[in-house]
Structure formats: C-alpha cells, structure tokens
Amino acid sequence: MSRIQSTFSNLKQQGKKALIPYITAGDPNPALTVPLMHAMVEAGADIIELGVPFSDPMADGPVIQRASERALAHHVSLTDVLGMVAEFRKADDTTPVVLMGYANPVEAMGYQKFANLAGHSGVDGVLTVDYPPEECEEFVALLNQHRIDPVFLLAPTSAAARVEAVVKSASGFVYYVSLKGVTGASNLDIEEVSRKVAAIRTLTTLPIGVGFGVRDAATAKAVAGIADAVVVGSRTVQEIENSGEQEVVANVKKLVGELRGAIDSL
Numbered sequence: 609m610s611r612i613q614s615t616f617s618n619l620k621q622q623g624k625k626a627l628i629p630y631i632t633a634g635d636p637n638p639a640l641t642v643p644l645m646h647a648m649v650e651a652g653a654d655i656i657e658l659g660v661p662f663s664d665p666m667a668d669g670p671v672i673q674r675a676s677e678r679a680l681a682h683h684v685s686l687t688d689v690l691g692m693v694a695e696f697r698k699a700d701d702t703t704p705v706v707l708m709g710y711a712n713p714v715e716a717m718g719y720q721k722f723a724n725l726a727g728h729s730g731v732d733g734v735l736t737v738d739y740p741p742e743e744c745e746e747f748v749a750l751l752n753q754h755r756i757d758p759v760f761l762l763a764p765t766s767a768a769a770r771v772e773a774v775v776k777s778a779s780g781f782v783y784y785v786s787l788k789g790v791t792g793a794s795n796l797d798i799e800e801v802s803r804k805v806a807a808i809r810t811l812t813t814l815p816i817g818v819g820f821g822v823r824d825a826a827t828a829k830a831v832a833g834i835a836d837a838v839v840v841g842s843r844t845v846q847e848i849e850n851s852g853e854q855e856v857v858a859n860v861k862k863l864v865g866e867l868r869g870a871i872d873s874l
Contacts, residue, residue, distance in 0.1 A: 611704040611732045612757050612780035615654055616815045616836060625832040625871050627652055628817060629864050630708065630841035632659035632672060633689040634679030636853055641692045644848075647861040649703050652868030656696075657735075657839060660689050660709030667737045667761075671842040674849065686713040686722070690729040697730035706733035706759060706780075719747050727754030733780045735759040741777035748777050761785055764804060768811065775812040781837060782814050786821040796821035802834045825870035832871040840867060 609617070619626055629648050633641050645656050661679035665672060686709075693705050707726070714722050714736060726734065734756055739747065741760055748758045757780025762771055764787065775782060786801045805816055818831045819839025831838045844860060851859040 610755055610757055610780060611702070612655065612706070615704055616781065619654060619836075625835070625874070626654040626815070626817070626837035627828075627864070627868055627871055628655045628657050628706070628819070628837050628839045629653050629844045629860075629867070630657040630659060630672075630819075630839065631844055631848065631860075632661055632675035632679050633692055634661055634682050634684030635675040635845070636678055636848055636856060638679075638682050638684055638688065638692070640853065640856060642695050643857050644860055645692075645696050645705075646700065647857045648844075648864045649700060651861045651864035652872075653703070653864055655704045655706060655732075655837070657706045657708050657841070658689065658693065659841075660686055660707055660713055662710045662713060665710065665737075669842060671845050671849065675845045686717055687725070690725050690731070693726075693731055694729040701730075704732035704780075705730065706735055706757075707731055708735045709737070711736055711738045714747070719750050723747075723750035723754050723756070726751075726756055731756055733757040733759045735761070735783060737761065741774055745777075752779075757781075759783055762808060764800070768807070771808055771811045775814060778812075778814060780814070781817050782808070782812065783839065784808060784816055784818045784835070786818050786831070796823075796827060796831075798830045798834070801831070805834050825866050828867045829870040829873060832874055838867070838871060 661676040661684050751758050760774045760778045762784045815836035817837035817839050818835040822828050822840045823843050828838045847860050847863050
C-alpha cells in the first residue's frame, strides 16, 4: 500500500477528509520550500501537492503563474524539486508528496531517470496536467514500478466513458477539477460539483479530491462534505505572495490550520 493509499485508508477509519494544500517549489525562494512543507503538515495537511515550476503553466491562473515566475527567477529545476522532497523526507517519512506539473520538464529529464529519482527522493504521486492516460502508458508503468501513484484530472466536461478510461490508469486518488477554467477561478457551484462527484463514484472506488475553486474555509468545508479530499492551491500561494519572507511560514501555517478546522467541523 502506498503512502497515499494508507493516508486515505486511515482518514476513512477516522471519519475524516483529506486536506491537500499546494505550493510551488521554490516560491518565494528555495530555502523556504521545505520549512513551508513541514509547517503545513504541522497545521493539519494530510498530503502535500508540490508544484514543479514551469514557464507556461497552462492550467494555472495568474496567482500560480506568478509563483512559477518567482521560482524560476531562482533557477529552480525539476532536479531541485526532487532534492527538496528528499530533504523533506529526512524528517517526515509519513506525509505523502504529490508532484504537480507539466510534461516538458519530465521529458527533458527522461521518463526512466525521472521515475528513478522521484522514487529515491520519496515522491508518492505525480500529476502531469498535459499527459492524458492514453498517451503516457510507458510513463505510468515506470511510476508503478517505483510505487508512485499516477494522479489524473477529471473535468466538469468529462463524460462517463472518459471517466472510465482515466480511472483505469489512475491510482492513489483522482482529482476532480471543480469548474471550467484555470486554478483560482471563482463561482464554485457546490450542487453541480456534488452531482459530478456522485457520478464519478459510480465508476471508481478511488478517493476523489476536488480543487481549482476552493478559496476559503467555508468553501473547503462545503467541498469536504461531498469529496474525500479538499485541494487548496491558489489561496495558499496567494498567502505566500502577500507575506514577507520573515512571516510567510507562520502565515501559511495559520491558513492551513483554519482550513483544517473548517473541514473537521463537519
């Protein structure tokens, strides 16, 4: 059983939902990434989603785009990100880490090398936005060899046949994009998300995480009522952007604690 699967199993036994906050590796600077990861875990994060900086993050809105720009200004590479995960693992061998990014850095490194390094670094899941399952069978096979869960996105426009195709390749959990558009968009329709999540549940036993529109504690609580995991990205990154480097770790920890409290208040 992978760390991700174990985490969801333990949470289910406790009647709890997973909180998955996102940060971009290297933002606001590389030295703060691992401290931010530990602080989020201390505040109640169950899984860390760690963004790999990329120059053209097509699925991300302006908040996370700017985070990538800040990280790339520090020349943070995929190799650096894997090093950060390895550093995090020195003190935390329990909390799953899911890398979120795009195909280009992985292909530049090479499938085999990436899978090897990710496995040795302690990566638990990989979500590559622009890899549909039918185009990355070799990549998924290599991830599976290293007990890394391939995580795939499902959209509001995903038909039942598409959901079935995606969940055949996925493991760990599936990520439902709660709205049409990019990360950080607003106007989340909880009733519509509830209907879509219910439909997905008829086609897979994998846990379902919901993200792309969770902006505050109230929304996090509402999403937790219908999903197995709440993914919070732009709001976390916005907190980083609005904080000075001296207080950024404390501010992000406070935010994650508030989200945890809201989810647990169900």
